[in-house]
């Protein structure tokens with residue numbers, strides 16, 4: 001984390017033999033060597049994202065439900081989860097149509113869990129689609145992510161630049177994400 005520290009190397013310039021020897025203040029003035037790229041940022045690399053599990057899940061779910069039903073299913077599950085949660089916490093201990101409020105709260109978490117699984121599935125399919133040849137699951141990360149951290153007045157802003165290449169047509173894209181801003 002000390003990479004951003006500027007390296008101040010001070011040296012004295014002996015220019016007594018030079019034509020401008022009499023230019024006053026220049027003689028023996030401290031010279032500070034500083035990287036031009038130094039803009040108070042820290043740059044490093046991070047491992048490629050491990051998306052194996054997401055890919056397996058996405059192909060499995062979409063393979064069973066199809067893309068359209070996965071999207072609709074995510075929306076419906078999310079809504080059912082929200083309704084169950086509201087009904088469940090509204091009147092604690094009471095029953096709604098024969099179902100206890102605690103059952104409704106449990107049901108809401110199951111609906112939210114299902115919604116998350118379905119959402120991740122179609123989202124991953126969309127994200128790995130090649131914008132050039134339109135194939136799904138072909139955009140793969142090809143190198144380590146480039147992280148850049150910049151100190152701001154409010155904290156550290158971290159951006160990650162990831163590079164993807166299509167396994168079908170070799171089309172390449174980069175994606176920049178703001179990972180942290182604190």
Ligand SMILES: [Zn+2]
Nearest residue numbers: 130133166169
């Ligand atoms: Zn492609």
